[in-house]
Amino acid sequence: MILAKEFNRNRFARDSDFTISTNGPQPPTIVQFGANVPQELARASSLVVPFSSGVDLNCGCPQSWACAETMGAALMEKRELVRDMVIETREQLRRDGWGVGKDKDIDNPKGRSVSVKIRVHKDLRKTMDFITTVLGPDQDRHIDWLTIHPRTRSTPSSTPINLEALELLTSIFGDRVPILLSGDVFALNALPFTSPLLTPTPTFTTTTTSSSSPPTIPTPSSAEAEKTNNNNNNPLTYHIPKLAGLMSARALLCNPALYAGHTACPWSAVESFLNHAARGPLPFKLVLHHLSEMCAPGMGPDKSALLARQERAEMMRCGNMLDLIDFLDGKREVRRDQF
Numbered sequence: 001m002i003l004a005k006e007f008n009r010n011r012f013a014r015d016s017d018f019t020i021s022t023n024g025p026q027p028p029t030i031v032q033f034g035a036n037v038p039q040e041l042a043r044a045s046s047l048v049v050p051f052s053s054g055v056d057l058n059c060g061c062p063q064s065w066a067c068a069e070t071m072g073a074a075l076m077e078k079r080e081l082v083r084d085m086v087i088e089t090r091e092q093l094r095r096d097g098w099g100v101g102k103d104k105d106i107d108n109p110k111g112r113s114v115s116v117k118i119r120v121h122k123d124l125r126k127t128m129d130f131i132t133t134v135l136g137p138d139q140d141r142h143i144d145w146l147t148i149h150p151r152t153r154s155t156p157s158s159t160p161i162n163l164e165a166l167e168l169l170t171s172i173f174g175d176r177v178p179i180l181l182s183g184d185v186f187a188l189n190a191l192p193f194t195s196p197l198l199t200p201t202p203t204f205t206t207t208t209t210s211s212s213s214p215p216t217i218p219t220p221s222s223a224e225a226e227k228t229n230n231n232n233n234n235p236l237t238y239h240i241p242k243l244a245g246l247m248s249a250r251a252l253l254c255n256p257a258l259y260a261g262h263t264a265c266p267w268s269a270v271e272s273f274l275n276h277a278a279r280g281p282l283p284f285k286l287v288l289h290h291l292s293e294m295c296a297p298g299m300g301p302d303k304s305a306l307l308a309r310q311e312r313a314e315m316m317r318c319g320n321m322l323d324l325i326d327f328l329d330g331k332r333e334v335r336r337d338q339f
């Protein structure tokens, strides 16, 4: 979440919050803002869309400083303001010459999206009112898609997501707007619900010992995939047919290869990350932080780790990029010799 007001006013905020590679075409990137004034969100969006695929408004951050400023999850009580912010932003982008026709502009190189990420209320009728207001008319809805984090502002992230809420909200609104789930997406083969979105799910059982051998890709039948996609201990079986996508945060930090079907972080992901980090202006402490997440057991049921706890502690003592690369090469070499 980038703070729109500061982004608009301060060159240092812009430089530190938003840096992109100028190295050829980049993957689609959505820039998310925290805002509470329509013109601020519209202006900040106008600044970033030449370098991104779209903008998102954060209505989910529960942190007290954000809520005190009427940003993040506090916006769940301000549905008209959220509607006005996305309308103003869409209008600004239209005036700037971008394609904001939603599905019509999917293949348009100038097409840009405006979306919103929300939490749910304890009383789901309030969430339904919120979504109805923010969506607007079906023939020209105000947002391209909606991401739902099915927890309330005060639900700790250790409490499982509210699948009943997700089931209800997607069944009511899923035909009117693409809905993405954010929350507890830990591994593609271990989601606590079934959905056509996940069938068939390619699964790479990650070998933490070697990445040179290609992972096996089982192609499960629909029935098998549904079974594995629903392997939690929940006695209720949830089926979410109208889900359009999955967003992952904590699990993706540990395993950036999650969407490729890996159940744990493979060495190839570490290698790829290091190659990018060596070229990009990423502070060394951040490089170490990401690697400590990637080399530890992940969030899903596969708890294999690239490095043991003691080895991770040793890695954190590396003082520079060269030491770090040598250290990881050494660890990987030892594993190659052992297996």
Ligand SMILES: Cc1cc2nc3c(=O)[nH]c(=O)nc-3n(C[C@H](O)[C@H](O)[C@H](O)COP(=O)(O)O)c2cc1C
Pocket: 001, 032, 058, 060, 061, 117, 149, 157, 182, 183, 184, 185, 247, 248, 249, 250, 251
């Ligand atoms: C380190 C970290 C940073 C996050 N930053 C943001 C953010 O900037 N904007 C946002 O909407 N959510 C943010 N979240 C929340 C996640 O998007 C997500 O809704 C939440 O963590 C639950 O999903 P998960 O189970 O996949 O982690 C963040 C979460 C983590 C762990």
